[in-house]
Amino acid sequence: MNGLATNLMQRVGAMRWALRLASALCLIALGSVSSVSSAAEAGGAAGAGAAPTPRAVPAARKATNVAIITIEGPIDAVTAFSVERRMKLAEKGGADCIVFDIDTPGGEVPAVLQITGAIKRSPITNTVGWINPNAYSGGAYIALSCREIVVAQSATMGDAAPIYGGVAGIQQMAPTERAKMLSPLLADIVDSARLRGYDEKLVQGLVILGVELWMIRDKETGEVFFIDEDEWAHLFATTPPRGNPRMPSGAAPGSERPTPTGGGEEEVGPFVGDTTRTDRSDFLSGSSQLPASVAEEVSGQLEVVSTRPNFAEADASRYEFVTYATDGRALLTLTESDLKFFRLAQDTVKNDEELKQFLGATNLHRLDQTWSESLVAFMTQGFSGLIVRGVLIVVFLLGMFLELSMPGVGLPGLVAIAALAGLFVPPMLIGASSWWALAAIGGGIAMLLLEILVIPGFGVPGILGLGLLLVGLVGSFAGLGEMFPGAGSGDTSALTWALATVLTAIFVSAVGMYFLSKYTHRMPIANRLLLSPETTRPTDDNSMFGAMSATRTGDAAVRVGDVGRATTPLRPSGSAMFGEQLVDVVSEFGFVDANQRVRVTSVTKYRVGVEGVTEETA
Structure with a gap:
């Protein structure tokens, strides 16, 4: 019995030790699992917060300080001036890469070519065109002039044929004008392709019709x-x-294939389809529809030699067919995927942070168009420019009229000078204003003053002055590098709009002059500057104002309604005899001939206004 009890107690003790050991092992296991779980969670959190592994950036693309120059909206002379200014600012600021953030429907051909030329000549060779999201027409030329192209999501580039975008909206160009504009545009885009390594025939499909192409790949190099x-x-x-x-x-x-781009029945040029050319600077057209004259002009304007191989049957095994690219029946408009598939764009960049990673950059700084440049664009470009200039011309003419009608006041003259400055200074800031136009306006004013104050009668000085004034005002609408509006591009509609604006402004000014001459003394604001007739009775005041109100023979005795006779032509100022008094007067409406009867319409401290009357009404 005792043995059984002893055996039982030993078994119970062993079981207790086994339970204790099992409990310890469970605790150890739970601790290990907890540690592993915590480590996993910590690792996951660390992985979530860590930056993605940076990709390798080619040396030619690698940049430290990146300047982003935005190009938004229609491209005009102000845009070109602004882009060049910001490029110089980026250069002085130590940027080693310039990114052009492009979102534009296109614009003026001279302005576009000015920008592409500045990009190609820039000492900062690391340039990137960021299509974000649209680069139509002129935007495509700017993007292709850059060393590399990146695209935003849903980006589009293309449709770069020359069109006229005037005040009346986008219009198709006549065949002769289109042919004239094609040669510099084709030369620019082919030069860009040769310089940046794009296919020079593919880019022609953005500009002209009839560019039917097949895509092939070099099996050895992968080049397409x-x-x-x-x-x-x-x-x-x-x-x-x-x-x-x-x-x-x-x-x-x-x-049916498209008709010739340049119009007419001109023979196709010798450069079309010439795959065995020896001069590597010659233009190799991708269109069978391009006239010979245009092809020859383009060839003469190219600056970069071609590296395109001469394809021969002996090299057939080296190349493989990829796809039928385009049938040439429409201008190319390439989407995000097309741009990357055709090897025009390098990558998709959604935002500044991804752009920074693409370039391996440390610093990014945006350079936007300033408010002053936007103001200049508003005052000089498009329909708003016509309205603003028309208003300034009206203010200038009315101010000049009031200054001549009320000599000595000064304020109207200052307003006229300010309006003239508003007409010429903004274009001068972008180099688009002609000095000769300002000189013509100054000469016209001088001739009119000579006619009014020195030479009696309306003769040669007056006619010459009006002519110079009209020509100078029209000339103030001239664009960059133009003598007259539209002279540089051969577009007559620009001159038509300028002339219509000036003539409309002159008509409005004439109406304003009539009302000012007839009703100035009744206007509330003018009453603060002019004395009413009752307050202009003669006095014995010997003060300065009394002396100023006096005329040669006692003008203060003249009252409203008095009738006299002009002793000199009133154009508009002169002299008139009232009884035995010779009085300095100003005709308030129109010119009055000498010896014609006049009636006093207003009397102030500084002037006596009169109007011509007939013998019957006197």
């Missing part, structure tokens, strides 16, 4: 080319495959 039907025949000695192109034009397969 876009070849036309003639190059395909030289390389593969077969007929190229057709079907649905990568860039659909909306035209049915086999439909």
Whole structure:
């Protein structure tokens, strides 16, 4: 019995030790799991907060200080001036990369070419065109002039044929004008392609019709080319495959090809389809519809030699067909995916942070157009520019009229000078104002003063003065590098709008002059400057104001309604005899001939206003 009890107690003790050991092992296991879980959570949190592993940035792209220059809205002379100013500011600020943030429908051809030229000549060679999100027309030229292109989501680039975007809106150009504009545009975009490594035939599809291309790839280097039907025949000695192109034009397969871009029946140039040319600076057109004269002009304007290979049948095994790119029936308009597929864009960049990673940059700084540049654009460009200039011309003419009618007051003259400054200073800031126009206006004013104050009668000085004034005001609308509006581009509508604006302003000014001459003394504001007739009776005041109110022979005795006779022509100032008194007077409406009867209409401290009357009404 005792043995059994002892055995039982030993078993119970062993079980207790086993339970204790199991409990300890469980605690150790739970601690280990907790530690692993905590470590995993910490690692996950660290992973979530850590920056993604930076990708390798090519040395040519790597930048430390990046300046972002925004180009938004229509491109005009003010835009070009602003972009060049900001590029110089970026250079002085130590930027080693300039990104052009582009969102534009296009704009004026001279302004676009000025910007692309500045980009290509810039000492900062690391330039990036960021299509964010649209680069139509002129925006495509600017993007292609940069060393690299990146795109925002849903970006679009293309449709870069020359059009006229005047005050009346976008209009199609006549064939002759279009042909004239094509040569500098084609030369610029082909030069950009050669300089930046884009396919020079593909970019032509943005500008002209008839550019039918097939995409092939070099098996050894991976480089892609876009070849036309003639190059395909030289390389593969077969007929190229057709079907649905990568860039659909909306035209049915086999439909009629587009008509010549330049218009007319001119012979196709020798550079079209010439795959064996020896001069590497020659223009190799991608369109069978381009006139010979345009091709020759483009060839003469190119500055960068071509590195495009001469495709021969011996090299056929080196290349592989990729896709039928475009049928040439419509201008190319490329989306985000198209731009990357055709090797025009490098990557998609959504925001400044991704741009910073793309460039491996440390600092990014945006350089936007200033408010003063926006104000200059509002005052000089488009329909708003016509309205503002028309108002300034009206203010200038009315101010000049009031100053001549009330000599000595000074305020109208200052207003006229301010309006003239508003007419010329903003264009001068962008280099678009002609000095000769300002000189013509000054000469016109001098001739009119000579006619009014020195030479009696309305003769040669008066006619010459009015002519100079009209020509100078129209000339103030001239654009950058133009003598007259539209002279640089051959577009007569710019001159028509300028002339219409000036003539309308002159008409409005004439109406204003009539009301000012007839009703000035009745206006509340003018009453503060003018004395009523009852207060202008003669007095014995010997003060300065009394002396100023006196005329040669006692003008103060003249009252409103008195009738006299002009002794000199009133144009508008002169002299009139009232009884035995010779009085200095000013005609308040129109010119009055000498010896014509006049009636006093207003009397102030500084002037006596009269109007011409007939013998019957006197």
